[in-house]
Amino acid sequence: MQFADRLQNVETSAIRELFKLLGTPGIVSFAGGFPDSAMFDVDGIREASQRALDEAGALQYGATEGYEPLRSELSAFMKGKGVDVAPQGLIVTTGSQQALDLIGKTLIGPGDKVIVEGPTFLATIQCFRLYGAQLISAPIDGEGVKTDELEKLIEEHRPKFVYLIPTFGNPSGALLNLERRKKVLEMAVKHNTVIVEDDPYGDLYFTETPPPPSLMALTAQVPGSRELLVHCGSMSKVLSPGLRVGWMIAPPALLANAVMCKQFSDAHTSTFAQATAAQYLKSGRMPATLARVRQVYAGRCDAMADALKADLGDAVTFTKPQGGLFFWARLTGANGGPTDASAFAKKAIEQLVAFVPGAPFFAEKPDVATLRLSFATADVARIKDGIARLAKAL
Template identity: 75%
Template structure:
């Protein structure tokens, strides 16, 4: 039998990153490819205690069906968590719990995008977002970024020209760019949202993973200072990078009418996020263990980021340009071709695999006009010694 698939699948492809993982079974390979947190840093003892507390306190609630909007105690804890991040006026009923922040993006696509709608994203941006929004028929328009995040002058021109359904941004330690939107530009984004009556989607899975100084306040936190901006803002958060991706706990804060539609669509897909996972997360947050966990992962990731940037400068020199990250999980780099060196990210990735090291070429992270000289390196899951060895292998792949 020939299966006739939905037309919406005509313009989406399998993730280039997931395809790359198929090549990583080679013994001894050093992987800078994944965007995963390091499982060795998971607070297993704290999560185990939270599991036990959930089963001891309300076993029926933890193991039963739950409300689509989310487990009440977790929504309260998440509202309190947002307050520690500067968003002090978030009430529990103003957020819904999602199955990871990825589901929040899918719900945004389901509720807002009709075929042909225009959506502005950063260039580059999160690959899964490109795939998700295209699945619902969006025409994606790339806004340029630099080390300080999206270039707001260019963004405003694109908003004026295209009148998008919404603008999607990762303002803090972006994936893949690692860029952080400056405080001045954050305010500018909120002001243009009001000026042009444009919805802004803020995706913030990495904001707690800073190395030295905290980043500027989130758009959500700053919205209290820009009248009219809050009702034009959606904020997506996640515990995946700071606690455990296996819990699949994320959340979305949005205007009431959008939240209601998203809740309705969530009913159609999974009814509710796992109540057991939600109860576990609620007890973990209530235990007060999160600050210590964050302090530990920040220290480790900072050491690894420093090791990678230092090794890249030493081994590859002028052949690779990048801005040292101030947080997050990634180094975003560009091959310069200096000294006649290779300047094609795809070819570099193939040569690197042969040398026993993997990374993700940058082209798939662009919704349009990809820069094929770019690449994304993740330092999160590799120890310092292996990072140095892996970068030495990169030098052999690029220059050898």
């Protein structure tokens, strides 16, 4: 059987391969990138799904652009976050992952250059490479992408677009500060470069005040930037990933082409899932759900930070995240300790604890000393136990 040449550009996810090892009884996993099922508002979702069944057309084929009541609710949801978008200014996607795939289909041709953060979301690397992109990594620090370095790369490579996760990035956990956000928009206008903002974690902040406004919200302050910005949102981390409800806000021409491509792939996102999400948003339960999720995850984040400092000491360095689901750490090799996260991961599995080595998250020049730890699905006691096991693997 002869497969498409494009498959030569991608390989099986290292994370998915790691999951095959996680069925071992008693293992503590910091490897997953998903939310805790215990955080799902099951009662609220059940009530929303029951009301959805009373909606005309909820079990029928629907519009590719999305179920109109959900588009209206998402418009209001985004307005609450400072983004003025009409229901017709967004489309509903099957998770934000489909939005990224549609961006790849509509914008990337073989050999096109795309700038991503180093590190960035692994599925994005795989998706964009599948469409033939040449990926270029922009360096980051604890406050997100280094905008001075990013601008140099834009000037040198003239990319088709730049892909960023500005708020609590996966895997970095980094939060792009307000000054850099504005610089990103200014350089987009200056260099006529499209910016793709992926924002699945923006509502998962642990501070009393929200993080800086999204790039999409800030476009109102930078004339000309709205026409160059694509925003991808998701209900997966705040409501339920099983619903597979995401959305994309983009200039009209891109939305039109994305809708055309979506018609070819799935016709439309599940109408019943969309109707359920619409009813949930309409119910007004989301603020209380978010408050609970933030409180629980904040406590787990604190527990992991304290345990890493106490048990691993100077064997790792990290910046404590202010939100999201992840710690991004780096092995230092102090006192003869490990410097290769992949080798360290194998020793950790022997101690019945798992994490994800960081190298696969780099599109180029991987840092083999890095690793990603998720605190989302383990309670405080298991976090302490798991980090103690990591210390034994040093």
